[in-house]
Amino acid sequence: MQQTSVNISNKKCPIRRCCVLIAHLATSVKFPQCRAKQASVVARATSQQTLFKTQCLEAIVGKRLRKMLLNGKALSNSTKIGKQLAKDVGEFPPMEKLNWLIHLQHVRGEIASCKELINGEMARSHGKNEYAFFKQGVILKSQGNIQEALDTFQKCLKLNQKNANILKEVASCLYEMGRYRLSLNALLEAEKLSKNPDWNLDDLIAKTYVKLGNSQKAKEYAHKSVKVGKQEESYALLIRLLVGEKDFASAIAVGNAAAEFCPDSVQLLTESGLLYLKTGQTQHAFERLSQALALDPACSKALLGIGCITHRHEDFEVALTKYKIAVLYEPESVALWNNIGLCFYSKQKYIAAISCLKRGLWISPLNWKILYNLALVHLATNQPASGFNFACAAVNLRPDVGDCFALLGYTLFELKDTENALRALKQALVLMPSDVSLLANGSLMLELLGFYDESEDFFNKFKVLIDEGHQVSNEILSLMDRLLVVQSSRAAEQPPGASVENSGTEQMKIRSQMQEDEV
């Protein structure tokens, strides 16, 4: 081994660094018994002949040096150029040398050291390292420093006009700042520059169009984005757009496609489940929501959906258990408290129902559905005075909903304010002329008040609707049969409270459903 090092130095190796390497290798071997083996290992490593026996050390070194020079294609021309190139490499470190480190530190959240590194790299490259600028902008943006981020990206853009990614970042900064028109211009510019389809870009354009109120264009780009990327985000956007246009059939179709491509997305599954629910396809909705729940048992939206379906099937216990789990995860959901309240109401636990509904009202004091339901429950507990106040509030919030007026009419009837009760009833009839339970209740009320002709009039309208095939619960039908008997005999003796309540129950089911969809 001693000899090896001497040999090398005598030969005057052209590449000094390689020479040092080998000298280092030769001198640092400490164990004499290893030497022979060492030499053979080295020999095999450097030559392609696998059966290379131990030869004289000089030969090995010679081969090794040749190999060193031939290393890499660029070096293969001549010894002289190789030498020059090696010098070039050492002298001018490339600008992008530490880009990988910048990125690593950034994604690992070591922001302080990353900034330091960026500053160092920026100084080294005389402020021309595009990537360092880019990362600086990204960091500033993530820290909420949008204006500074925008400035940085714009500087970056000056260095390279042709980079669509930078333009995209500029646009998203502008988007965050609410300057959608400028953002859109930048995005369209980026779209021109990028040769390959980019779902993210399309998604951004779609979002900007949404902000600018151009839903047609937004839909077009969202479609494009879905086609290119098949990403959860773009599916969600497209569904949202379609729902906004009330195009539920297409929305469901997109939801199905989304569920196929992102089978584990709880959000998309829930979304499409709720869409099915909205269009009344309970079976599909149940399937989707169950899938979502299998992935995330704590998804309160899906729990609410499932609860609603079981609720509608009058399986109150099951519905209640679902709501109970959901409410643990989302204690501030108005819809949940509303539905829990209705569950209790159906189980005739009125006090619990009032508690739940009042909690809902406390969370959202201007929710007319909660007010309406509270009025109903109060009617059920023979508290028409409180019921009147809630019904009145509901009417004030939604003077366009017939149900509210109907309920106001019933409470006024209970409070013996005949004149106003009839006015409310008439207003309700104007708003919803073909509501079966309203006609049934109205007929009964008029009968009790002694307006026999009008009562019969209502009854006939009701009959017409039944004949047309409107679905009504048996409760109402039997009630009306009894009314018919009474009308024919004119011996008006009917317990009014029960009937009002019954129709109320019917309406409440409608309510719980409406509440659901709003979520």
Add this chain to the structure above:
Amino acid sequence: MSRGELGISRWLEAHTDRSAGLTTLPGNMVLADVAGTGDYHLVLTDLKFNQDTKCRLKVYKGTLLVSDQPLPDIPSSVVGFYADQLEPRIPVVAVACGSELFAYKNLKPFYKFRVPFCPLVDEEAGVWTEVTNSESFGADKLLNALKAIPYASLSARSQYILNQTSPILVAELLRKCGKTMPTKENIITCMASMARSSRDRRAIACPIIATEFGSIFVLDPQNFAILHQANTCNVKATPFIIKSTGLFDVEFRLLIATREGHICLLRKGWLEGKCLIQLTSDIVDMVAVPGDNFVIVATSDKALHCYSKKGQRLWSTTTANLVTCMSLVPLEHISTCMVAIGLKNGSIQLYQGRQPVDFTSVADSPSVITFGQLGQEEHVMVVITIGGSISFKILKRTADFSSKVQENSPMLQSRPLPLPKRSKLFLEQSIRERKNALEIHQTFQQDLIRLRLSAARALVQNLSDQSGIGNEKEQLKLSAQVLGLGPKFTVILSLENINPNNPLVGLCVTFHVNPLYYVLSLYAAKVPLIPPSLSYKLETKVEEVIKEGVESDDLPVGGGKGNCKVIRVFVTRELMPVPVLAATINMPPTELIV
């Protein structure tokens, strides 16, 4: 969690050195049998970012540092692989620094490979050919020629020349290296190794290099010739992490995570990778689970995603904290492969599939985790933290990872709803309402109507009695000040133009008093132009007429007759019958000195 049920940790804390002062990044630590004795050593690089200290390659035998050598540059990646079949089997450790790969065997450097240079842009190549051929290529001409080419695509030398301020320096540079073509280095960003023809643990493996400009090289382990070269993707993609599965000679798959958030796939024979997965946030780390061919990716939004080999997402979950690094934890004796995930808060979670099954912790955020054989012990986890400490944890042989059921929904369902109890008062009230609903309603309605009436009255009162208020529409504000104790007062009216843009013109002020009580020095006045945002002050002297027997009138205030001790002020616009503003000034009673 399961740890609580087990009572004790599954890990033995073998050794922790908080003052090790190591800075190591993912991909820079390997466990390799570098001595060839079957006694595995820990090989790592210690990075130093300041200019004067060099990065070092360190080798630990057990917990002892046995070798420490300087490295020429900041290393980006370290791999260990067997290059030959010679006994004793000693692996090569390859360290990537810049565009060079240094191969070490027996802890000695023995080979240097340089990644082929990138071809120069045509324009730049043209310029430099001219420079090399002609003797008299001026510095100015060179600068101008280089400025025309996009800066980012230039070679480092040209960039350097462009950044020189003085032309003398440029000329000097030109003289020094003008005879050669510049080069454009292709920086190595990450590495991996891939078995060549057998799956054996000690099989010969090829190093794989990925570079800044997106090229992937598979090298021959013996002579470092390039066996295969490919591009990462058809779009711009900068490799960040590379993982391999399969055998080079049979069929292989390279998974390349890029800085742009894509995961690209490269298979045998492909010259260009295909983008398999697109992520919405930055990739922090990625592991390829062997066997199932799953890819588990940690992203910077605290999420873990698992993808099948076709790029379909199988599951995602969120982590409690930001992930800093990941490592495979293959446990052959129970034939599972877990994933260790280092979190920013210093805990290391062990995931089996999507379920976390165990956790252990270190002093601060882990920077690198490696799991494998160290010394004679088969299951050792070595963790180096960002703070620089190193800890060795040994997995107990008795460790049982059979999964436990987590708290399921029946338990949650049994919890009662968080409802408040109904108070006695509430019940009493509702009983009362049930009994007297009608009365309650009527009383309530009566009171409501009364309330409305008094509110309306108050409103009317307020409307007729404007004092010191402004007119929003006319952008005029009036305030009054009464000075003096009486019987002589001074009333100072201040008319302010609130409009910031337009002046007010053509206004008049009229005072209206009962002459029985007050005599004014000025009853009507024209107001000159009031410039925007400025005010005009108007002064009038008031004298109270003191008569006997009038005193008693002071008392009733706000009654039906109205208070006589007032001055009404009307601000009118010319030719308009309705006043722009009306105000009443309540005069204080005269404090007579008796």
